[in-house]
Amino acid sequence: MKLTVTPAAQKRLAKYLDAGSLKRLILDFDDGVGPFSDIGDCSLGVNFKLILLDADKELPKDFDAHFASNLGDVYYKGYTKSQYAEHMKLDFEPNYFTMPLKSDFETLCDNVEVVDLTTRELTHAPAGTHDC
Template structure:
């Protein structure tokens, strides 16, 4: 089973989002799912930590990752999941006010894990296409 660890500094940075009745999603912006309107056209990793209501439809996020802040849901598809290893860590860089997502063997997956708090469930997902 995969494990995601948040350092004490990262936990302090996101403490205001940690409330009962929320689910936590680690989203790789690939154009799949209700939080990814058009996907990421650049070659960088665009990962987001998204806090949603407990009743949000997360059918695209079908793999549970244990963490020291609660369960985190990710997509199990290989193209969205290939970067995630069994042990990952979220850190906080106070100099740049960023939260790097780090793998012990592959290094930094993203320099800044974006934090998004959605208080209402997302009703629909984007059905169109786009051209990068």
């Protein structure tokens, strides 16, 4: 699997991905499992979250798989692999202020939520900055 983050999405994410610090990227299919789950927070449908962690933080055990992106490795829960596609694109739609996640054939999520958990301790539910 591979994720391409478009230039428009990179510009939208720039405030989170400053060059001065290394981040870990997690693309979480929110199925109610793991420390980042908060079903229904910004959507009542399919919910993907792009979670940013400091690079020195240990990943929660649920995130045991990863795939490549043009921003580095992206971690996910291995058992949710069927929710992803072989080729994915994360874009930014300025007219609607959304970040759709698409495959070659369909839209996987109309708006990926961005959750910045850098410099924060991990708890059961996300306590970071939500951007949806």
